[in-house]
Amino acid sequence: MFFNQVGKMALGSRLRMLSERMTEDAQLIYQLYQVDLRPKWFPVFYVLSAGQENTITAIATAxxxxxxSVSKIVREMVAGDIVVERKDESDGRKNRLELTPKGRGIAARIQDQYLDVNRAVExxxxxxxxxxxxxxxxxxxxxxxxxxxxxxxxQKKERESKKVKIVPYEPRYREAFYSLNEEWINTYFKMxxxxxxxxxxxxxxxxxxxGHILVALYENEPVGVCALIKMKNTGYDFELAKMAVTSRAKGKGIGSLLGRAIVEKARSLGAKKIYLESNTQLTPAINLYQKLGFKKVVGPPSPYERCNIQMELELDNPTR
Amino acid sequence: MFFNQVGKMALGSRLRMLSERMTEDAQLIYQLYQVDLRPKWFPVFYVLSAGQENTITAIATAxxxxxxSVSKIVREMVAGDIVVERKDESDGRKNRLELTPKGRGIAARIQDQYLDVNRAVExxxxxxxxxxxxxxxxxxxxxxxxxxxxxxxxQKKERESKKVKIVPYEPRYREAFYSLNEEWINTYFKMxxxxxxxxxxxxxxxxxxxGHILVALYENEPVGVCALIKMKNTGYDFELAKMAVTSRAKGKGIGSLLGRAIVEKARSLGAKKIYLESNTQLTPAINLYQKLGFKKVVGPPSPYERCNIQMELELDNPTR
DNA sequence: ATCATTTACGTAACTAGTTACGTAAATATA
DNA sequence: TATATTTACGTAACTAGTTACGTAAATGAT
Known part of the structure; x- marks a missing residue:
C-alpha cells in the first residue's frame, strides 16, 4: 500500500484520510439516531449542551x-433552530448562545448515541x-x-555534521580564510x-x-575556519579568533565541531588558558563559546572596535 | 482537554487536527531543504519520481x-515546471506525465529529507x-x-434489545396484534x-x-408479535405465524428475541416439530428463521397467496 | 476625559479536498 | 459496421476549514 512505501512523510495524509472516512460514517450515524445535527456542528453543540461556554470566541478556543469557523457553524445552527443568539447586556460585543427547545431535545436524545459510539470505538x-x-x-x-x-x-544536523571534516590549514585555503571571515564581518559590522x-x-x-588554523570542509568545500593566535606576556597561551562559518552551511553543527576541535588543538599543545573577543550581538557565537566552557572576563584592551565582550577558558580542569 | 471530555465521538476531529498540524510543519520542512514543492504535491510527486504511474487516474488511485484532485495538482506542478504533460500516442484520452529536469533535480535532493523525516518520526x-x-x-x-x-x-441493537420485554398475549394487545401484522402485509403484499x-x-x-401468542414490548409499547398456532394431523405440533415487528422499532434485535422466545415456548410445550410459511422476498425474516434452525421443506398447500416458501424446525435435537 | 490598545465577532477571500457532470476516445456488443 | 458502454480527464460547484481584515465595544493609560 502507498503509505507503507512512502513512509512517515505521509503521516499527515494518512491521518487526514482516516479522519475523512470517520466523518463520512458520522453523517450516517446521526441519521441512525435521527439526530438532526451535522457532524461539523457537533463540537459546538457539545460545548453548549454541557453548559460550558456560550460565546463565539470562548467556544472556538474550547x-x-x-x-x-464557530461563527459560521452557529449561523447554520440558528437556521436549523438548534441555537438562539442574544446580545450580552453588559458587554455589547458578546454574542450569547443558547440551545433552543429543539436543541435541548436533541441533547437528550443524543446521549444514547454517545454511549454507543464510545462503546463501538472502544x-x-x-x-x-x-x-x-x-x-x-x-x-x-x-x-x-x-x-x-x-x-x-x-536529524538533518546530525546527518550533515557527519559529513563535515576538520582539517589543518593549507595554503590553498587562503582565499576561503579571507572570504569566510569577510562574510560575517560585513553582515554585522564592517571590515x-x-x-x-x-x-x-x-x-x-x-x-x-x-598559531594554528583549522578549516571545516563540507563535501570538500571549505565552509568554516577558526584560528588559535599565540599570545605572549598576558597569562593566556592562545587567542581563539577568526572563527567564521558561512551562512550557506548553517544548521550542520559546523561551529560546534570547529570549536571543539580548536579547543582540543590548544589542549594538545599544552595550553592552559585561552582567550577570545566577540560581540554580544552574535548570540549563536556567544552560546557556542559558553557551551565550550568560556566565561566572561575583563581582559586587555582590544584593537577591534566591534569587540564588546571578552571570554576565557581554563584548560587545567576542562569542563568537558 | 476537550477530547478527553467528549470521548470517542470526536476521534475524527482529533485526527483532522493532528493532520493539519503536521502539514503546517511539512511546509516549513520543505523550505528547510530548499525543496520547491508544496506538501500537497508530494503524493503525486512521489509516485512520478518512483516511476510507478504516470496518468492522472492511475496516480489518483495509487x-x-x-x-x-490530481488533475489540479498536476496543473500547479506544470506551472511550477516540475512536470510536463504529453498526450499518449496510442490512447488519446490519456495524459502522460513526466518529471522535468527540475523535477528530477528535486527528486534527487529530497532523498535526504525522506531520511531525516523518517528518522525524526520514528x-x-x-x-x-x-x-x-x-x-x-x-x-x-x-x-x-x-x-x-x-x-x-x-452497539445500538445490543443496548436496545435489553429494553425489550417479551410477554404473553393479553386482550389489551388485540389492536396491536392486528395493526402490527397489517403493517408489514400491506407494505409487501395485500391483506x-x-x-x-x-x-x-x-x-x-x-x-x-x-395456540399461543407472545408480544414484544419496547418501553411498554407493543412493537412486535408472534404466534404459535396448533396444528393437527400434519406431523407438526405448531405453526409459527403472525410474526410482525414494526418498522419503527427496527434494528433493536426484536425479531430475533421474539423468534427465540416463541421457539422456547414451543419447546416448553413439548413440541417436536414446528412449521412456518413465508415469502422469499422477506429476506430478513428468512435469515432469522434460518438462524433459528428452520430448514426449507415442501409442506401442505397454504391458504395464503403470498406463501412461496415453507420451513420446519425439529426440536428433538435442537441446533442451538 | 481623552486616546490607545485589546477584545469579540462578522465578512471576505483563500485552501485542499470533494462530488457532479460533460466530452471525447477506446472498447465491447449486436 | 453501427451502437452502447466504459474509461480518462477536465471543469464547475460545493465543503469545512483557514487567514486577513474591518468595526464596534470595552479596557487601560495618561
Missing part, C-alpha cells in the same frame, strides 16, 4: 477552531495492539514538547584595518608566530 | 485521491508506548473489516381474507385452539 480499540486513541495523545504530547520541524532539523592585514596574510600573522 | 514514535503508525494501520484494518457505522449499529379473520379474532382462532 474546541480548538478559529472563531470564524470495542474496536480493544482489539488492537497499539491503541489509536492513546497513540494520538502520546504523539500530540511529543509534538507539543518539540515540534516535528525541530525534530527534523535535528577594520586589522582584519585586512591578518586575514590577508594568515601565514605571516598567525602560523609563523606559533 | 495515492487514494479523486482524479480531479525517533518520536519510539518514545511512545502506543505507536501511532501501527495504531493507524490496525484501526484502518478494523474499519475495512467492519465500518464504524456497522459497529455503532450493533387476504384469512388475515382479516385470524388477526381480528386472535382469541378465537389461535388461543382457544391451543
Amino acid at each position: 474546541i480548538g477552531h478559529s472563531h470564524p 470495542e474496536a480499540l480493544a482489539q488492537t495492539h497499539h491503541n489509536l486513541w492513546k497513540a494520538l495523545e502520546e504523539f500530540e504530547f511529543l509534538l507539543s514538547e518539540r515540534s516535528l520541524l525541530r525534530r527534523v532539523q535535528q 577594520e584595518k586589522e582584519d585586512l592585514e591578518t586575514l590577508g596574510n594568515p601565514k605571516e600573522y598567525i602560523l609563523d608566530n606559533g | 495515492i487514494g485521491h479523486s482524479h480531479p 525517533e518520536a514514535l519510539a518514545q511512545t508506548h502506543h505507536n501511532l503508525w501501527k495504531a493507524l494501520e490496525e484501526f484502518e484494518f478494523l474499519l475495512s473489516e467492519r465500518s464504524l457505522l456497522r459497529r455503532v449499529q450493533q 387476504e381474507k384469512e388475515d382479516l379473520e385470524t388477526l381480528g379474532n386472535p382469541k378465537e382462532y389461535i388461543l382457544d385452539n391451543g
Whole structure:
C-alpha cells in the first residue's frame, strides 16, 4: 500500500484520510439516531449542551477552531433552530448562545448515541495492539514538547555534521580564510584595518608566530575556519579568533565541531588558558563559546572596535 | 482537554487536527531543504519520481485521491515546471506525465529529507508506548473489516434489545396484534381474507385452539408479535405465524428475541416439530428463521397467496 | 476625559479536498 | 459496421476549514 512505501512523510495524509472516512460514517450515524445535527456542528453543540461556554470566541478556543469557523457553524445552527443568539447586556460585543427547545431535545436524545459510539470505538480499540486513541495523545504530547520541524532539523544536523571534516590549514585555503571571515564581518559590522592585514596574510600573522588554523570542509568545500593566535606576556597561551562559518552551511553543527576541535588543538599543545573577543550581538557565537566552557572576563584592551565582550577558558580542569 | 471530555465521538476531529498540524510543519520542512514543492504535491510527486504511474487516474488511485484532485495538482506542478504533460500516442484520452529536469533535480535532493523525516518520526514514535503508525494501520484494518457505522449499529441493537420485554398475549394487545401484522402485509403484499379473520379474532382462532401468542414490548409499547398456532394431523405440533415487528422499532434485535422466545415456548410445550410459511422476498425474516434452525421443506398447500416458501424446525435435537 | 490598545465577532477571500457532470476516445456488443 | 458502454480527464460547484481584515465595544493609560 502507498503509505507503507512512502513512509512517515505521509503521516499527515494518512491521518487526514482516516479522519475523512470517520466523518463520512458520522453523517450516517446521526441519521441512525435521527439526530438532526451535522457532524461539523457537533463540537459546538457539545460545548453548549454541557453548559460550558456560550460565546463565539470562548467556544472556538474550547474546541480548538478559529472563531470564524464557530461563527459560521452557529449561523447554520440558528437556521436549523438548534441555537438562539442574544446580545450580552453588559458587554455589547458578546454574542450569547443558547440551545433552543429543539436543541435541548436533541441533547437528550443524543446521549444514547454517545454511549454507543464510545462503546463501538472502544470495542474496536480493544482489539488492537497499539491503541489509536492513546497513540494520538502520546504523539500530540511529543509534538507539543518539540515540534516535528525541530525534530527534523535535528536529524538533518546530525546527518550533515557527519559529513563535515576538520582539517589543518593549507595554503590553498587562503582565499576561503579571507572570504569566510569577510562574510560575517560585513553582515554585522564592517571590515577594520586589522582584519585586512591578518586575514590577508594568515601565514605571516598567525602560523609563523606559533598559531594554528583549522578549516571545516563540507563535501570538500571549505565552509568554516577558526584560528588559535599565540599570545605572549598576558597569562593566556592562545587567542581563539577568526572563527567564521558561512551562512550557506548553517544548521550542520559546523561551529560546534570547529570549536571543539580548536579547543582540543590548544589542549594538545599544552595550553592552559585561552582567550577570545566577540560581540554580544552574535548570540549563536556567544552560546557556542559558553557551551565550550568560556566565561566572561575583563581582559586587555582590544584593537577591534566591534569587540564588546571578552571570554576565557581554563584548560587545567576542562569542563568537558 | 476537550477530547478527553467528549470521548470517542470526536476521534475524527482529533485526527483532522493532528493532520493539519503536521502539514503546517511539512511546509516549513520543505523550505528547510530548499525543496520547491508544496506538501500537497508530494503524493503525486512521489509516485512520478518512483516511476510507478504516470496518468492522472492511475496516480489518483495509487495515492487514494479523486482524479480531479490530481488533475489540479498536476496543473500547479506544470506551472511550477516540475512536470510536463504529453498526450499518449496510442490512447488519446490519456495524459502522460513526466518529471522535468527540475523535477528530477528535486527528486534527487529530497532523498535526504525522506531520511531525516523518517528518522525524526520514528525517533518520536519510539518514545511512545502506543505507536501511532501501527495504531493507524490496525484501526484502518478494523474499519475495512467492519465500518464504524456497522459497529455503532450493533452497539445500538445490543443496548436496545435489553429494553425489550417479551410477554404473553393479553386482550389489551388485540389492536396491536392486528395493526402490527397489517403493517408489514400491506407494505409487501395485500391483506387476504384469512388475515382479516385470524388477526381480528386472535382469541378465537389461535388461543382457544391451543395456540399461543407472545408480544414484544419496547418501553411498554407493543412493537412486535408472534404466534404459535396448533396444528393437527400434519406431523407438526405448531405453526409459527403472525410474526410482525414494526418498522419503527427496527434494528433493536426484536425479531430475533421474539423468534427465540416463541421457539422456547414451543419447546416448553413439548413440541417436536414446528412449521412456518413465508415469502422469499422477506429476506430478513428468512435469515432469522434460518438462524433459528428452520430448514426449507415442501409442506401442505397454504391458504395464503403470498406463501412461496415453507420451513420446519425439529426440536428433538435442537441446533442451538 | 481623552486616546490607545485589546477584545469579540462578522465578512471576505483563500485552501485542499470533494462530488457532479460533460466530452471525447477506446472498447465491447449486436 | 453501427451502437452502447466504459474509461480518462477536465471543469464547475460545493465543503469545512483557514487567514486577513474591518468595526464596534470595552479596557487601560495618561
